[in-house]
Amino acid sequence: MDKAVPNITHDTDSNRRTLDETTDKLFREYYLAWGGQEAITEAEIEQLPEFFHRVPLDHEIMPQKLREDARATLLEKRSHELLENEELQSLWSVLGKFQSPPEIAGVKYITYENFKKAAQEASPKAKIYFTASTYAKLVHPDDKLSRVDILSFFNYVMKKVWMQQTRIGISLYDVTGEGYLREVDLENYILELIPSLCQLSHLERSFQTFYVCTAVRKFFFFLDPMHLGRVRIMDILASGFLDCMLELRESQTTEEQLANNWFSHQSAMRIYGSYLQLDEDRNGMLTRAELSRYGNGTLTDAFLDRVFQECITYDGEMDYKAYLDFVLAMENKREPQALAYLFRILDIGGRGRLDGITLRHFYDSMEEKLLAAGSLSPAFNDVQNEIFDMVEPVNPNYITLNDLIRCGKGDTIISLLIDLQGFWSHENREMFMTELPDEAEL
Known part of the structure; x- marks a missing residue:
């Protein structure tokens, strides 16, 4: 009996191998009969383009450096493609030149024919905004001539330029280049953004860490519901949170607006102050009794x-x-x-x-x-x-x-x-x- 077991196992393996070979042979015959092609060779495999590029690991310094330089070059190129202030002023002049009377309550409009003429005279960088679909989206619903409010179109262009500029700025912190920011990436972005926000000019250096943590949590709480530890750059731009943060650049802001802005100094101090008040034993953590x-x-x-x-x-x-x-x-x-x-x-x-x-x-x-x-x-x-x-x-x-x-x-x-x-x-x-x-x- 002891010798019979190996023979049975060997016979079983042999039968399984034969069955697999027969199955493969039949599959190949039917596949070719139904119009399939022969399997590609090794030489043909080498000619296939690479569709996936693995992100370099932390210890792969040279590939990381190459990836960073390539991304920086691409972002710089995209930045040069955006409209500058002088070009925006020129665009406004061109739109004014081709306005289509009559005005309604001081609002200037433009017809589609003049819209196309303005596109020809505008700078090459601005031509991408003069599309039929854009015009159709902005047509004033109450205008019988189906015209577009010139100011609405100009604001649309301004918003698009701002969005692209902001995306380029944020993408510089996208270490992996995959279109999202990790928590540490967003922390670095906000930390370098703080000096440009005049409403945060009185932010003490000792409080910066807590402020950055407070700001980052709002992005991750609302934009990372699956708790993946990262948020998409597109979601950051679409959420409007960044707009609220950049409002702190304005010097003329009311106390009420600052109090209602999560990213303001006042709001951050309110939240951090409440945390300190609850922390009775001053160990930096909250117990159930304290909460x-x-x-x-x-x-x-x-x-x-x-x-x-x-x-x-x-x-x-x-x-x-x-x-x-x-x-x-x-x-x-x-x-x-x-x-x-x-x-x-x-x-x-x-x-x-x-x-x-x-x-x-x-x-x-x-x-x-x-x-x-x-x-x-x-x-x-x-x-x-x-x-x-x-x-x-x-x-x-x-x-x-x-x-x-x-x-x-x-x-x-x-x-x-x-x-x-x-x-x-x-x-x-x-x-x-x-x-x-x-x-x-x-």
Whole structure:
């Protein structure tokens, strides 16, 4: 019996090899019969162009240097293709020359015929903007002659030039050259951008690290939902966050505008100051007990427990980056990314749904807050029915993240479950409405 086993194994391997060869032979015959071509030879393989270029590794210094120089040369070439200030002024003069009367309320227009004439007289760099599709997009809807507002077209060109200039500037920090920035790349970009922002002229050097961290987190919180550790340059430009940051170049900015701008010195100091106030033991980290004082201390215990279960912590304590994500979620509850962050915390089972049992768990904690504050709590069934009526989920038995986003009331529902202040505001909304002055009295 001991000698029979190897023979059986050998016979099995031999049969399998024969079967594979027969299968390959039949496949080749049928493939050629149906119009296929013979496999390419080694010589033909060598003639094929290379479609994928591997990014050099950290220790490959020469390939890295070559890649950096090639990218810098390309970006410099693209930069020279952009319209300069003198060329933009010349473009404005050309558009004024070919304006098509009549003017309407002082607004100057241009017809498509004159638009084409202006394209011929404009500088070669500007010709790429004089396309039929661009004209069609900018046609004024109320103009019977289907003309384009000259100022609208000029602003369009200015915006395109600015976008291209900004993309070139950001691409210099794209180390891999693959169209995205890692966290360290974006940090370097913002760090070198700070001196050009006059509203940050009073930024202390000791606070720069925290400011850069605060600014970078907003980009990654909203533009890196999969937590890949990188954001696409196109997403950075399209998000409008960079526009908000570059507004800090303007010297004439109101205090209200600065307070509402996440990237302002005032806003960064407000957030960092709140972090320091919560950090009672001054160890640079926040415990669950310390975070419980966030806002006015109105967050429920069940929610705080889940925050420290789901968020990345160090020995059970939250660092500044995790705190920034928390603040961004709490201050932007209407945004899908914030709802996704908070939904993950509420989703106790990790099943992607909030059912009656989950809602009951968080409401019990809210009820404790209400009783401690001396308030009566409504029946859970009433609250649950109200939540499901607001959401109108696809499945009547549970609520998904998509349901929360689609209903447009996700921020209200989240507040009902985690924040005593939000719960009170919702329950007393009718009283607040009656206190508002009537339109006839205004």
